[in-house]
């Protein structure tokens with residue numbers, strides 16, 4: 356089921372998401388809906404708060420970003436916990452389905468070590484680098500109530516302020532379904 360994506364300004368995007376239990380009702384369906392919603396909006400990642408659910412769950416398919424080291428990268432992350440960020444910091448222009456039409460450079464560490472459970476509730480501890488690591492860090496931020504614009508300089512934030520207010524009021528054209536805080 357394609358779900359509306361929650362727009363900037365909705366308090367759910369600022370909440371710390373809660374862990375999921377194995378017996379969470381409808382988990383499989385929820386994950387299916389997240390994939391469907393993400394592909395429909397041409398995203399490479401989607402976190403549960405973005406569909407209005409404050410749960411520690413996100414999905415990533417960084418395959419379309421064509422990182423030579425990861426020709427395919429499709430994963431479900433449940434109760435993820437970044438253990439370590441390391442390597443070099445590098446800058447890349449990010450966007451977010453909850454913040455349409457705004458893109459800006461964000462500096463992140465190149466490598467991460469992360470513990471998470473997959474859709475079958477199997478525990479993993481893995482290291483990622485490059486683009487997949489970046490997408491994971493971006494989605495992981497959502498779980499913590501952090502958005503990519505929070506990483507920008509004070510000056511950039513000030514320059515974006517009005518655009519962000521406009522988004523929260525629903526004053527943007529998007530070709531996917533969204534839910535705006537003021538029109539709930």
Ligand code: NI
Nearest residue numbers: 450451452453
């Ligand atoms: Ni995002």
